Amino acid sequence: MDVMIEVRHLHRRFGPILAVDDVSFTVARGEVLGFLGPNGAGKSTTMKMITGFLAPTSGTAIVCGSDIVTDPIAAKRRIGYLPEGAPAYFDMTPASFLRFIARIRGFDGAEARRRIELAIERTALHSVLAQPIETLSKGFKRRVGLAQALLHDPDVLILDEPTDGLDPNQKHEVRTLINALAPQKAIIISTHLLEEVDAVCTRAIIIAEGRILADGTPGELESRSRHHNAVRLSLGNDGIDAAGALMRLPGVASVEAVDDAEGRGIVIFPRDGRTIVTEVADLVRTAGWPVTALRLERGRLDEVFRAITTTRAA
Amino acid sequence: MRSTWIIFRRELASYFATPLAYVFIVIFLVLAGTLTFFLGNFFDRGQDDLQPFFSFHPWLYLVLIPALAMRLWAEERKTGTIELFLTLPISIGAAVLGKFLASWVFAGIALVLTFPFWITVNILGSPDNGVILASYIGSFLMAGAYLAVGAALSALTKNQVIAFVLTASLCFLFTVSGSTIVLGFLTGWAPDAVMNAVTSFSFLAHFSAIVRGVIDLRDAVFFVSVIALFLFANAVLVELKKAD
Numbered sequence: 001m002d003v004m005i006e007v008r009h010l011h012r013r014f015g016p017i018l019a020v021d022d023v024s025f026t027v028a029r030g031e032v033l034g035f036l037g038p039n040g041a042g043k044s045t046t047m048k049m050i051t052g053f054l055a056p057t058s059g060t061a062i063v064c065g066s067d068i069v070t071d072p073i074a075a076k077r078r079i080g081y082l083p084e085g086a087p088a089y090f091d092m093t094p095a096s097f098l099r100f101i102a103r104i105r106g107f108d109g110a111e112a113r114r115r116i117e118l119a120i121e122r123t124a125l126h127s128v129l130a131q132p133i134e135t136l137s138k139g140f141k142r143r144v145g146l147a148q149a150l151l152h153d154p155d156v157l158i159l160d161e162p163t164d165g166l167d168p169n170q171k172h173e174v175r176t177l178i179n180a181l182a183p184q185k186a187i188i189i190s191t192h193l194l195e196e197v198d199a200v201c202t203r204a205i206i207i208a209e210g211r212i213l214a215d216g217t218p219g220e221l222e223s224r225s226r227h228h229n230a231v232r233l234s235l236g237n238d239g240i241d242a243a244g245a246l247m248r249l250p251g252v253a254s255v256e257a258v259d260d261a262e263g264r265g266i267v268i269f270p271r272d273g274r275t276i277v278t279e280v281a282d283l284v285r286t287a288g289w290p291v292t293a294l295r296l297e298r299g300r301l302d303e304v305f306r307a308i309t310t311t312r313a314a
Numbered sequence: 315m316r317s318t319w320i321i322f323r324r325e326l327a328s329y330f331a332t333p334l335a336y337v338f339i340v341i342f343l344v345l346a347g348t349l350t351f352f353l354g355n356f357f358d359r360g361q362d363d364l365q366p367f368f369s370f371h372p373w374l375y376l377v378l379i380p381a382l383a384m385r386l387w388a389e390e391r392k393t394g395t396i397e398l399f400l401t402l403p404i405s406i407g408a409a410v411l412g413k414f415l416a417s418w419v420f421a422g423i424a425l426v427l428t429f430p431f432w433i434t435v436n437i438l439g440s441p442d443n444g445v446i447l448a449s450y451i452g453s454f455l456m457a458g459a460y461l462a463v464g465a466a467l468s469a470l471t472k473n474q475v476i477a478f479v480l481t482a483s484l485c486f487l488f489t490v491s492g493s494t495i496v497l498g499f500l501t502g503w504a505p506d507a508v509m510n511a512v513t514s515f516s517f518l519a520h521f522s523a524i525v526r527g528v529i530d531l532r533d534a535v536f537f538v539s540v541i542a543l544f545l546f547a548n549a550v551l552v553e554l555k556k557a558d
Contacts, residue, residue, distance in 0.1 A: 051401045054557045076403040083401070087394035089324075091331040103320045104402050148398070 002029040004156050004186035005050065007082040009059035012045050012210075020044045021210035022059075027186040027203075029155070032178065034201035034218075035190035036050070038309055042210040043190040044084055047160050051081045064155050077105070080154035084161055086145030090134035094125050094144045097133060098151060105152045119147040122177060141169040146177070157187045163196060175199045194301040222299030224307075228273050230256075231280045234265045234293040242266060242289060249283060251276045267297075317404040318515050321412025322419075325386075336432030338382060342424045345374055350431065362439025367431050368449045368525045372489050372518055375460050380481035382421060383464025384474040387552060392472045394558055408551045414465050414541075419455050421457040425450065445527035452524030455537035456517055460485050462544035468486040485517075488540075 012020040020042045027033045035043045040087060050061045052072040061068045066075035070107040070250040088097055098119060102112040123143040129137055133144055142162070162178070163171040178187060178200045191197065197204045197218050202230040204221055206214040214221060222228055233242075243255045248269050258264075270276045276295045277287060284291050346367065350356050354366025359377040392394035399409065435441050464481040469543040471477050490496055493514040500509055513519070 020425055041328050048397070048557065055553075073403045073405065076401055079401070081398070081401045083394060083397040084395055089328065089397050090393065090396055092324075096327075100320070100324050101402075104317055104404060106316075106403075223537050 003027070004029050004064055005044075005188065007050060007059075008061065010046060010049055010056050010061065011058045012042075012049060012054065013057045019210050020049070021054075023207070023210070023212055024059075024214065025205060025215060027156075027188060029186050030183055031203055032182050032187045032189065032201045034197040034204040035188060035207060036192065036194070036197060036204055036305060037190075037207040038192065041309075042206045043161055043207060045156050046200075046207070047081075047188065047190060051079055051158055052076050053083075077152075078155050080149035080152065080157045082142075082145045082149045082157075082159040084164075086142045088133050088141065088144050088148065091132060093130050093132055094120075094136075094140075094147070095129040097144065097260060098147060101148050101151050115151055115153070118153075119151045122150060122178075123147040124173075127191070138165050139167065141176070146174070150181070157181065157185050157190045159187070161190055161192075161193070163193070171196075174260040177272060193205055194239055194305060197301060206305060206308050213308045214304070218301065219298075221304050222301055223273060225299035225301070225303045226269060227267075227297040228299035229270050229275055229277070230297040231268045231277050232262075232265055232293075232295045232297060233280070233284065233289075233291050234263055234295075235269070235289070235291060242287070244282060245287060248281070249276065249279045251279065254264070315408075317408040318412045318415070321404070321409060321417045325413050325416030325444060326419060329416070334385075335420065338378065338420075338423050342378055343427060344373065345378075346370070346428055346431075349374065357373055360437075362435055362441040364431060364435055364441070364446050364449060365525065367428070368453060371453045372456065372521055375457055376482060376485050376489060379421065379457060379460040380464050380478045380485065382417050383461050383481055384468055384477040386417060386465045387469040387548075388471055388474045388477045391556070391558075392470075392474070400552075400556060406549050406552060409464070410545055410552065414462060414545055414548070417461050417465065418454075418458050421461060422454055425457065442527065445525075447526060448529045452521055452533070452537075455524075455534060455541075456521050459488075459517065459537045459540040459544075462541040462548070463488070466544045466548040466551055469548055469555055488515060489517045492519050497534045 003026045007023060007025050010020050011018065016192065023046055031056070035046070037043050045054065050063070050068065051104045052068045052075060052191070052276045056069065063075040066079040068075040092100070097115045102116055107115055108212065123146050125140070125143055125147055128140050133141060149159070163174050166174065175196070178189065181187065189200065200287065201218060204216065204218055205212055246252055246255045246266070251271050251274040252268055254269045256267045258267055268276065268280055281294060284294065349370040350367040356366050356368065358367045359366070370444060381401060432446060463484055467484065468477040469478045470480065487496065493516070496512060497509065523530060523533050
């Protein structure tokens with residue numbers, strides 16, 4: 001694996017508060033790492049240290065072989081960074097702003113024009129190039145921030161809440177862009193949207209109170225959920241007394257009746273995450289219950305997230 | 315060097331992107347003219363020099379230069395662009411210098427636009443143009459010193475109004491140190507060395523020496539040192555306060 005970002009024992013103290021407490025991880029090319037956590041968990045602080053904005057109290061990050069603490073300029077050359085809220089010089093137009101970024105990143109003449117053109121194309125900014133950034137919609141402002149981060153085709157992309165405040169279509173566009181870029185780059189995105197982790201991340205780190213509490217693929221995290229491999233039966237409007245028979249199946253831990261947005265149903269939880277879907281399906285067929293749908297649950301990331309981030313705080 | 319130049323260009327252009335530049339230049343010229351002709355009795359005194367014009371510069375700068383400097387860092391911190399700016403592959407020195415030079419050149423442009431005074435005095439008489447040139451250089455150096463103070467204090471706060479007030483206050487102290495306002499406060503308890511040190515920090519004293527036509531290298535060195543000192547402080551303060 002081609003490790004692009006190596007975070008080593010990062011700590012950051014703000015007065016008496018330890019905002020980031022011994023955070024270590026690596027990100028390889030092709031990985032999209034989702035940084036998950038409640039507000040104030042230390043996601044942004046960690047990103048600010050990796051990008052060299054904030055000096056760590058101790059520890060460091062190595063970006064493409066350059067140490068952000070001892071050789072910040074070399075490391076910053078390899079990073080594309082979208083800070084939280086996508087700040088940009090609002091009195092400039094996207095065109096002049098991107099020209100400034102290109103120049104300061106060391107591109108001139110035809111090379112600069114080619115890179116600006118490519119960044120504009122990737123973020124679909126053509127229609128607003130000559131308007132001052134302050135007059136643009138939130139979605140366009142975010143795209144200007146992304147264009148700026150992509151301009152030098154960096155190996156490492158660090159995006160702090162790239163879809164925050166965007167409408168569903170804009171979110172989809174940004175996620176499509178991240179997916180398209182993913183194979184060639186090492187990407188870290190922070191988010192508090194769990195659906196985003198499913199949509200773009202190959203790996204997720206859950207962080208709360210400055211500490212890493214979980215690190216794994218979205219699938220691995222979901223498998224920690226109580227709902228992992230659970231089976232849901234939808235029963236239309238007919239209530240049936242199926243609990244007794246279901247409980248007798250091998251591997252079933254518990255059975256719960258639910259009545260939620262999906263309608264009336266039964267959720268069957270397996271013991272130790274075992275696969276029980278075939279047994280349940282067989283029973284449904286032999287018993288002849290009026291089941292309208294049968295679904296295997298993958299596990300719920302929000303449940304895992306809540307379990308992990310609240311048990312510690314309690 | 316290259317990044318300093320690129321930052322300088324962006325900053326200078328940003329002055330002209332808003333009405334600030336034009337408002338500043340117009341007010342500067344109007345005030346300079348008013349003070350020179352009315353308070354300075356430019357015509358009545360019947361001398362062909364620009365003494366009344368230059369003698370008001372410290373007071374003019376005291377009001378106007380903080381307005382030029384207040385936005386340099388406070389605005390970046392307020393809008394969050396500082397996070398973008400300082401994660402670009404540039405050194406903090408280039409960032410501080412580029413911003414300062416842009417504001418200084420802007421002040422220089424305003425100063426150059428006072429050339430009608432120079433033409434007027436040359437039509438009416440035959441002034442010592444060497445002294446006038448020295449005075450312009452002295453005025454420009456003094457503007458740089460005010461700006462360096464303002465740039466450093468602008469890094470202290472997100473609020474431009476606070477940056478303005480802090481800068482105006484500190485610049486006022488620098489301007490009048492050595493005058494009775496400050497010395498009266500110190501007399502009687504402060505040792506002579508302190509009195510002398512405070513006196514030697516007076517912008518007014520160093521500037522008047524230059525305007526009289528006494529071109530002493532020490533006066534120029536004084537302003538350059540103040541600029542260097544406050545730019546250094548600026549870099550330190552930016553590092554210290556950027557993430558607050």
